[in-house]
Amino acid sequence: MVIILFLCCCSCAKDTIKDTIRENQLIVYLTGSSKYILLPPENIENPLDMAQQISASYKGGDYFLNAWVKADETGMEMTFLNELGARMGELSYRNGQASFSSPVFPSSLKPEYIVADFQFCFYNAMALRKALEDCGLSFEDTGNSRRILQGKTLVIEIEKKPDTVRLVNHLRGYAYTLEGNFK
Numbered sequence: 001m002v003i004i005l006f007l008c009c010c011s012c013a014k015d016t017i018k019d020t021i022r023e024n025q026l027i028v029y030l031t032g033s034s035k036y037i038l039l040p041p042e043n044i045e046n047p048l049d050m051a052q053q054i055s056a057s058y059k060g061g062d063y064f065l066n067a068w069v070k071a072d073e074t075g076m077e078m079t080f081l082n083e084l085g086a087r088m089g090e091l092s093y094r095n096g097q098a099s100f101s102s103p104v105f106p107s108s109l110k111p112e113y114i115v116a117d118f119q120f121c122f123y124n125a126m127a128l129r130k131a132l133e134d135c136g137l138s139f140e141d142t143g144n145s146r147r148i149l150q151g152k153t154l155v156i157e158i159e160k161k162p163d164t165v166r167l168v169n170h171l172r173g174y175a176y177t178l179e180g181n182f183k
Contacts, residue, residue, distance in 0.1 A: 026098055028116040031150050031171060034135040038112060039119055041093065043127040047072035054080075056176035069180075076118065080105075091115075120146065121158055121165050121178070 026038040048071045056063045065088060066081045075094035080102070082088055089102030093115045100111035120128065125141040132139040132148060137155065140147040146158040159166045162183045168175040 026096065026112045026115070028112050030116075030135065030137060030148065030155060034137050034150065036116060036135050036137075037131060038093075038096075038098070038115055039123055039127055039131055040096070041071070041075045042073040043119070043123045044071055044073060045122055045124055048122065050180050052178045052180040054176055054178055056174065058174040071118070071122065076115065078114075117156075117167055117169075117176075120148065120156060121160070121167060 028036045028038065030036050048069050050069055052067045052069055054063075054065050054067055064083070066083065066085075068079045068081070070077045075092070077093075078091040080088040080090070088104045089100060091100045091111050091114055092098070093111070098111040098115050100109055100114070102109070125139070125146070128146075129139040129141070136150070138149045140149070144160045146156075146160070147154060148156040153171075155169070155171045157168045157170065160182070163179060163181065165178045165182060166175070167178075
């Protein structure tokens with residue numbers, strides 16, 4: 001009887017630990033029903049420590065800013081700057097936590113969505129494929145282009161060149177281009 005009680009407690013504790021881990025993971029809704037769980041930083045293809053120029057379009061508006069991006073197996077840090085070099089915001093993704101602070105951008109901006117887009121551009125294709133399949137989406141990678149699909153519907157499209165990376169989110173209606181030395 002004591003052994004059965006012990007096994008029941010251990011299995012309950014194990015399930016509780018799994019539930020806690022699931023609750024602490026950062027999730028991004030790529031579609032209305034697809035919950036993508038952010039990958040850990042060790043899935044980055046190549047470390048980055050560089051300046052980038054960002055041009056974005058959303059709802060008919062165009063936006064331009066600069067960023068310093070440092071990303072490796074331990075995490076990611078981004079500092080956003082205007083054209084005069086003044087800080088516009090900072091994003092961090094470390095130890096399973098994402099944070100964003102800015103005196104300019106709205107506080108409703110969720111950093112995990114920026115992290116997810118970054119992962120789609122710069123993380124290991126095999127890890128992305130598995131994570132996207134786990135949430136009901138498919139992933140295609142040809143080396144210089146990536147596509148995320150729900151069935152036959154194109155959700156996100158990424159084009160990668162040595163000096164530019166362009167992401168278009170067809171479902172959410174935004175696009176941005178990153179310029180830098182991605183060789």
